[in-house]
Amino acid sequence: MESSPQHFSTTLNRLPDMQELVNDFVQEALSGLERTEPLVESLGDPDISTIETNIRVLFRSFHSMKGVAGFLQFVQVQDLTHEAETLFDCIRETPKQQSEQTLGLIYEAFDCLRELIREIQQTAAGVPAQQDYHSPAMCEKTRLLIERLRLAHGVSVQNSPRAAPTPHSADYSLELTYATVLKEHALSLLATIQSFGEAVPPSETVVPTVSSILAILNNPTFKNLVQDHDEARTLMQSASVFADMIVAGDLSIDTAVLITLHSQVDALVLSLESASGTSERIGTSQSTSPFSAKEEFADQAEAHHETALEHQRNGASGVHGTSASERSEIRVETTKLDRLFDLVGELVTMQTMAFNSPDIIGLPLPQFRKSAAMIGKITRQLQSVSMSMRMAPVEVLFVKMRRVVREISGRVGKMVELQMNGADTEMDKNLIDLMFDALVHIIRNSIDHGIEFPHERKERGKAETGTITLSALYEGNDIVISIRDDGGGLDRKRILQRASERGIAPQNTDALTDEDVWNFIFEPGFSTAEVVTDISGRGVGMDVVRQNIERLRGQIHVTSRSGIGTTVTLRIPLTLASMDVMLVRVGTARYAIPLGSVRQSFRPRVGDITTTMDGLEVVRVREALFPVLRLHEMFNQKSDTTDMTGGILVIVESHTRKACIMVDEVLGQQQTVIKSLSQYIGTVSGLSGCMILSDGHIGLILDTEDLIRQAEERTMALAA
Amino acid sequence: MKSQITTALEAFADEEDINTLIHKFIVFRLGREEYALEAQYVNEIVGMQHITVVPNVQHYIKGVINLRGKIIPVVDVRLRFALEETEYNDRTCIIITQHDAHGATGLIVDAVVEVVDIDDTSISEPPKTGKGSQSHFLQGMAKHGDIVRMIVNIGSILADEEIVLQ
Numbered sequence: 067m068e069s070s071p072q073h074f075s076t077t078l079n080r081l082p083d084m085q086e087l088v089n090d091f092v093q094e095a096l097s098g099l100e101r102t103e104p105l106v107e108s109l110g111d112p113d114i115s116t117i118e119t120n121i122r123v124l125f126r127s128f129h130s131m132k133g134v135a136g137f138l139q140f141v142q143v144q145d146l147t148h149e150a151e152t153l154f155d156c157i158r159e160t161p162k163q164q165s166e167q168t169l170g171l172i173y174e175a176f177d178c179l180r181e182l183i184r185e186i187q188q189t190a191a192g193v194p195a196q197q198d199y200h201s202p203a204m205c206e207k208t209r210l211l212i213e214r215l216r217l218a219h220g221v222s223v224q225n226s227p228r229a230a231p232t233p234h235s236a237d238y239s240l241e242l243t244y245a246t247v248l249k250e251h252a253l254s255l256l257a258t259i260q261s262f263g264e265a266v267p268p269s270e271t272v273v274p275t276v277s278s279i280l281a282i283l284n285n286p287t288f289k290n291l292v293q294d295h296d297e298a299r300t301l302m303q304s305a306s307v308f309a310d311m312i313v314a315g316d317l318s319i320d321t322a323v324l325i326t327l328h329s330q331v332d333a334l335v336l337s338l339e340s341a342s343g344t345s346e347r348i349g350t351s352q353s354t355s356p357f358s359a360k361e362e363f364a365d366q367a368e369a370h371h372e373t374a375l376e377h378q379r380n381g382a383s384g385v386h387g388t389s390a391s392e393r394s395e396i397r398v399e400t401t402k403l404d405r406l407f408d409l410v411g412e413l414v415t416m417q418t419m420a421f422n423s424p425d426i427i428g429l430p431l432p433q434f435r436k437s438a439a440m441i442g443k444i445t446r447q448l449q450s451v452s453m454s455m456r457m458a459p460v461e462v463l464f465v466k467m468r469r470v471v472r473e474i475s476g477r478v479g480k481m482v483e484l485q486m487n488g489a490d491t492e493m494d495k496n497l498i499d500l501m502f503d504a505l506v507h508i509i510r511n512s513i514d515h516g517i518e519f520p521h522e523r524k525e526r527g528k529a530e531t532g533t534i535t536l537s538a539l540y541e542g543n544d545i546v547i548s549i550r551d552d553g554g555g556l557d558r559k560r561i562l563q564r565a566s567e568r569g570i571a572p573q574n575t576d577a578l579t580d581e582d583v584w585n586f587i588f589e590p591g592f593s594t595a596e597v598v599t600d601i602s603g604r605g606v607g608m609d610v611v612r613q614n615i616e617r618l619r620g621q622i623h624v625t626s627r628s629g630i631g632t633t634v635t636l637r638i639p640l641t642l643a644s645m646d647v648m649l650v651r652v653g654t655a656r657y658a659i660p661l662g663s664v665r666q667s668f669r670p671r672v673g674d675i676t677t678t679m680d681g682l683e684v685v686r687v688r689e690a691l692f693p694v695l696r697l698h699e700m701f702n703q704k705s706d707t708t709d710m711t712g713g714i715l716v717i718v719e720s721h722t723r724k725a726c727i728m729v730d731e732v733l734g735q736q737q738t739v740i741k742s743l744s745q746y747i748g749t750v751s752g753l754s755g756c757m758i759l760s761d762g763h764i765g766l767i768l769d770t771e772d773l774i775r776q777a778e779e780r781t782m783a784l785a786a
Numbered sequence: 787m788k789s790q791i792t793t794a795l796e797a798f799a800d801e802e803d804i805n806t807l808i809h810k811f812i813v814f815r816l817g818r819e820e821y822a823l824e825a826q827y828v829n830e831i832v833g834m835q836h837i838t839v840v841p842n843v844q845h846y847i848k849g850v851i852n853l854r855g856k857i858i859p860v861v862d863v864r865l866r867f868a869l870e871e872t873e874y875n876d877r878t879c880i881i882i883t884q885h886d887a888h889g890a891t892g893l894i895v896d897a898v899v900e901v902v903d904i905d906d907t908s909i910s911e912p913p914k915t916g917k918g919s920q921s922h923f924l925q926g927m928a929k930h931g932d933i934v935r936m937i938v939n940i941g942s943i944l945a946d947e948e949i950v951l952q
Contacts, residue, residue, distance in 0.1 A: 762852055
């Protein structure tokens, strides 16, 4: 019997669903880390109750990760989570404001765990059931971190006046949690098997639950428990018999075995309950009817859930809402959501097609029109719901910046406070993830170059602590995120000097507006930092940020006032999935121009057009001159007219550069779902994708930035 | 329980047969010649559709079609094989294929003739010295009575090797 836990883990390697278990673990662990990391910041909060609430969440999260990692034999993860958990436990026992060092250490643990799990993910994808998931370097890194964590909780135990906690009360409450989870699994297993009646349930329905049960039984805490509990020992015995049956492939499980298992779990819960002296009511009797027990469990889960919510509401100033209710959430792969969104988009298109079908044009059909209008309404609702499912508050992004601000300001020796406005503004979850790097970069720049050192600030009559304000708000179909600092502002002279050194500034710099000057910071390789620090100043900064923002079809702007501060504004569409476009026609082809880049459309008069001797066409609009792109020539498409005065010119703009696109006709505006031109075709010069038009044909979406670039290149080639 | 296993085993054995001995092929026609394409790559066959021309791509990529909301690129196999281009008519078909490296693509052919089983043993090597450079599109020749069908290699039809050559 002593060797049984070992026995489980070795036999389980032979389970066919090992791969799936590992995948589940990876997903679960990564999302757990993601969810709980923002809580770490609050441990540095002077408010004890906040610490108490959040440390519990952290502890639970790490504890369950440790359990599964132990079961799957990810020793590194198990050890690391164990040490982190011990540290959390110390904090939980004697909650007090945690030092910067401790927070840093905890963050390191998060980072290290993430790396370990990514390694597992990569290895697992290639080689099944491999033992060496981690590189030696990673193992060493983990080992060092574990040492430091040990030191840390050693210290905090010694320092704590109320040391020597009563280990039993803590342990029992944990074991109780285990036992209740175990009970849940046993019940669901029982229900699964019973639902198949006489038939043999397929292995994939049973194995995950069995694995979860074994994961708990194999957990170190639970193993300790086994040693001094008769109930647990009996449970262990029957579970081992049960596991052997499953492993041996005998799935014709006798329900009686399960009922025994279930009642044994019940007994264990009871016994633990009395041992820990808790007044919580968990499973009153050895219920032989599993379904009544199930209801009980549900009640109890409800209660737990309520408590958890209560905790979240009470504490966690600034972090509540990130991990809303655990029970009302369901994790769905984003690809599924994307597929749903696509399908709804198709539904909308097909509906327009059906209702505008030439077959019914001119027919009165009052009843049909009524139903059609209803269907139209429902589809629109469906579309907005499917859109909202992809939305998440930007708070998840903002909260992560606390850590960034704290770390960077600490490293450069400045004092910076982070403020947030409009954190509940929602945007596409995919976009939020893509925005992270850009935000980190801008904040780094703000702290490194913007905010002054405390003594400088004092001299200038400012508060010693600088402020960075993150705000988010909606504007039309865009979300506007701004990062404002109250630092020294951009230095016009230095930027111009740097720009002329790099040969990107014109001769007469006096004529440049401030905005023109600020735009130099987005040039590749531009950096005014005199000393290259490890934080910023390597000159691979803002140009990459701008590229990334533009890839999201967004725009970036800088405003700055000397001595008062700098504001970087990011304007991003709410979602990447749909976009407003202007539909134009050239001959029989229809193209879509992103509405965000359209400035104006007009029919030119003869006097407006100038053709240079190189054949370059330029059109004058008020005082400005724009190069003309004949779409029919670029795309080799037969058009109605080649005479410019017979067509329409659309002025498009992409970061301050403008050009005119010549088309036959402007058809109107609409919102559309963007599709790629297929994997096979890939990217095509001048196009960013395609869309399905209301008649079922395909319209091509123009890549205005690329078109403007092509126009400019042609101008340059002709000039040369 | 027994019966379940037996059925599973039988199904497995059937599959084994297909994999080792006989393959299913879609036979299509370009002009007078018949070509065969392994059915495992074929999703479906549709009639001619409205094609949206995509500019600045290889000449044999005619454009994209909207197949029930999916954007599918279409390749004119005549152009790909450097044969004479013909007008599309009501016998013209698009074979929708699925390939690991290239995703879903449509092949425009003069007509689809039939679906046949071809025995491995009746397939011989393609001619080594074909006319021009077109024979690399073939992966074998299948004799069936008097007819010889050219078995095409979907991978090389879709591969963009012109870029490498240029």
